[in-house]
Amino acid sequence: MQATHHSARTADLCLIGGGLVGLATALGLQRHGLNVTILDEADVALRASRGNFGLVWVQGKGDTLPEYAQISRLSARLWSDLASRLREDTGIDVELQQRGGLYLSLTEQEVADREAMLLRMREAAGGDYPFERLDLQQVRDFIPEAGPEVAGATWCPEDGHVNPLKLMRALTEAFLKHGGQIANSGRVESITPLAQGFKIQTPEGEWQCQKVVLSAGLGNRTLAPMVGLDAPVFPNRGQVLIAERVRPFLHYPTGHVRQTGEGTIQVGDSKEDVGFDSGTTTEVMAQIADRATRMFPILRGLRMVRAWGALRIMTADGYPLYQASEQYPGAYLVTCHSGVTLGAFHAGPLADWIATDQTDLPLEVFNAQRF
Amino acid sequence: MPNASEFPRIETGAAEWVEVEVDGQPIQVRAGDSAAAAVLAAGLVPSRSTPVNNSPRAPYCMMGVCFECLLEIDGTENVQGCMTEVRPGMQIRRQQGARHAEPVTHEDRQS
Secondary structure, three states, X not given: OOHHHHOOEEEEEEEEOOOHHHHHHHHHHHOOOOOEEEEEOOOOOOOHHHXXXXXXXXXXXXXXXXXXXXXXXHHHHHHHHHHHHHHHHHOOOOOOEOOOEEEEXXXXXXXXXXXXXXXXXXXXXXXXXXXXXXXXXXXXXXXXXXXXXXXXXEEEOOOEEOOHHHHHXXXXXHHHHXXXXXXXXXXXOEEEEOOOOEEEEEOOEEEXXXXXXXXXXXXXXXXXXXXXXXXXXXXXXXXXEEEOOEOOOOOOOEOOEEEOOOOOEEEOOOOEOOOOOOOOOHHHHHHHHHHHHHHOHHHHHOOEEEEEEEEEEEOOOOOOEEEEOOOOOOEEEEEOOOOOOOHHHHHHHHHHHHHHOOOOOOHHHHOHHHO | OOOOOOOOOOOOOOOOEEEEEEOOEEEEEEOOOEHHHHHHHOOOOOOEEOXXXXXXXXXXXXXXXXXXXXXXXXXXXXXXXXXXXXXXXXXXXXXXXXXXOOOOOHHHHHO
């Protein structure tokens, strides 16, 4: 190891993990005037941020936890401001569109179940929870190409989508432009609480910081105990199919199929418990394609050009973990499987909480003691 | 249409001549030629524009790898011209931007 690696580099705050969650949180922390460094593992990392679907999604999120519905909707409301700031800072248009979204179903039973769920959520929100149940004719008012097997849909005007790869790039460029450092440090070996702050050991040397944020997705499982926290997260695989670019026809995102601003068709929403295998399988790809072409028969004539698997960062109840270490003040855990939807929340209120240790939000429901 | 391109044909055998249409104009090509070769022989480059930036493109690798030769052939869009053998009467058109999701019609071409 070279001599330079022995001298510790310093920052006000280090985040471990430079995916969408870490970058968005880091941007928000910079607005508090903090000198922020991100330690990002390497391209061997699992990289959920490179594999996701890109929905900014509200409907149905938090059906058993109103606080999760609350922060999801808050984030959706803050998203246009984040997109504007990213465009100003970097010139990158992240293709945010929030004109509403549809969750299509192929059975009447599923439409009825979703309506019942959303009615419960409306009640939990004191009546303020906009959605509509649509029959096939009403679905076709939004998307004329919906197929005859579609039983109906639920529609929520607060849903939307972005281009997640452009988002990743914009967040990275904005963070660097505001003076942030990203170190490709390899996997963090240890975090040592000091009398003041923390010392972080990596294969690329040592960093010292006053605060540390764990935003390493599935890697948080091993990092959290180093600062007196627990991160019971596990992988859940989703597979995604990409079809060739076509002229715009799908003007609203759906839970299973969306068209990007550049015309690409993205199809997904599989859920598999297969450990740390981020590969693809013919069986699941066929299921995904079958459902999508029944929803939109027009897709049958399109060529599939890519497919990939990615691992969601899941908890037992599917909700995020936001927690400050009581044992080692200054250490925080931030992890979730909705880094796109919650991006604006992370870049705003969540970063404010980490910077000031104060919040009006009910973040205590997201700590790991609930498991 | 005369050979308007910078690709002069090297006579290698006595293959038959076949007539195809490129953007509505009849051109003579050799049986066994690819649709991409027909486009080059007609000098019809750029032969497509890209879906996002509308940037001009023409056949390049001629061996099925680069996808720069995408054409509309007999009403089917985004076909690899270099991997498609000409047939008498084949209708070849430039691929302008992204393909349509639905089968292409005459009205689409007018727009």
